[in-house]
Amino acid sequence: MLRYILLASLMGAKGLCYAQLRWTNVDSLFQPLPKSVHVYKTTEQLDGKPNIAYYISADLADKDLVFTVDTTLQRRLTPSQFFEKNGQPLLVVNCTFFSFETNQSLNTVIKDGKLIAHNKSVAGKGKDTLQYHHTLNSVLGISKKRKADIAWVYSDSNSRYALASQFPFRSFKSGNFQLSQSLLGPFLNDTAYNFHQSKLQKWKMKTAVGGGPVLLQNGDVQITNNEERKFSGRAIEDKHPRTAIGYTADQKLILLVVQGRSTGLAEGATLTQEAVMLKDLGCVEAMNLDGGGSSCLLINGKETITPSEKGQQRPVPAVFMIEKKKVAE
Known part of the structure; x- marks a missing residue:
């Protein structure tokens, strides 16, 4: 079974460059799989460069699938270690950005409706050494009704629920290390500074993972890198291994990984x-997750792409998982 998509990427002054990607169904390599889950691979060149990528499609409406997360406390595990720790789930993939110094996630994570990791502010550099950049980072959540949503989220350890906006906000600076609701309030009300008036609403998700930036909004390419302050300068056009998550209009969850940093094989x-x-895979909303040496997707414990750090999986503090619902004995 082959799936064809037309890839169009913006190349600055050079205009549009098109490359045909051919996706091949590789379900047979990762059995056993539920009927609602499918795996695809491509080795077609990406704008003339060698490429290896996989994506998985999973039906959010399938009640035999459990969409969840796992985290560690002040330590990191490889995806394979998370796989064994969680009873060998169907899928394990890296998700949040994190600190190498503290081993903590820098983005929101929600498990069983509870906030277990929070967005962290970014320390300034140069003239801004004594300042912190505060952002509403993007998060993909799945509700109890199995509906997916991507929003820009405020979360802290003093709140039971995350607060979310359906519009991105520009980042702002202050001398406070931690973004608080009292600090956030005046900023959100400054209509001259923000393009959208949007009150933050309680975001009651059962499962959620953060990363950033957002890549797609309403089915269109709209990368909110400047608002989320993820990559500086023109770094969004640098080639790296990638992990991303999104969903389609008919509520199919899409997880994409792209192999990279391997000259002549996968760039x-x-x-x-x-x-x-x-x-082109049909996502209406999608967001980037931590990439580079962290990118790793396991299906039934088997690797898809080869990790870029000499083929070794990087330990991470959080993963997104899909489990098959356990049948009561």
Whole structure:
């Protein structure tokens, strides 16, 4: 079974460059799989460069699937270690950005409706050494009714629920290390500073993982890198291994990984290329997750792409998982 998509990526002044990607169904390599889950692979060149990528499609409506997460406390595990720790789930994939110093996730994570990791502010550099950049980072959540949503989220350890906006907000600076609701309030009310008036609403998700930036909004490529302050300068056009998550209009969850940093074999993708790939796979909303040496997707414990750090999986503090619902004995 082959699936064809047309990849169009913006190449600055050079205009549009098109490359035909051919996706091959590789379910047989990762059995046993539920009927609602499918795996695809491509080795077609990406804008003339060698490329290896996989994506998995999972039906959010399938009640035999459990969409969940796992985290560690002040330590990190490889995806394979998470696989064994959680009773060998169907899927394990890296998700949040994290601190190498503290081993903590820098993005929101929600498990069983509870906030277990929070967005962290970014320390300034140079003239801004004594300042912190505060952002509403993007998060993909799945509700109890199995509906997916991507929003820009405020979360802290003093709140039971995350607060979310359906619009991105520009980041702002202050001398406070931690973004608080009292600090956030005046900023959100400054209509001259923000393009959208949007009150933050309680975001009651059963499962959620953060990363960023957002890649797709309403089915269009709209990368909110500047608002989320994820990559500086033109770094969104650098090629790296990538991990991304999104969903389609008919509520199919899409997880994409792109192999990279392997000259002549798989050189990776830019954020723009990643966004267009997800758009052409039918996603209406999608977001980038931690990439580079962290990118790793396991299906039934088997690797898809080869990790870029000499083929070794990088330990991470959090993973997104899909489990098959356990049948009561």
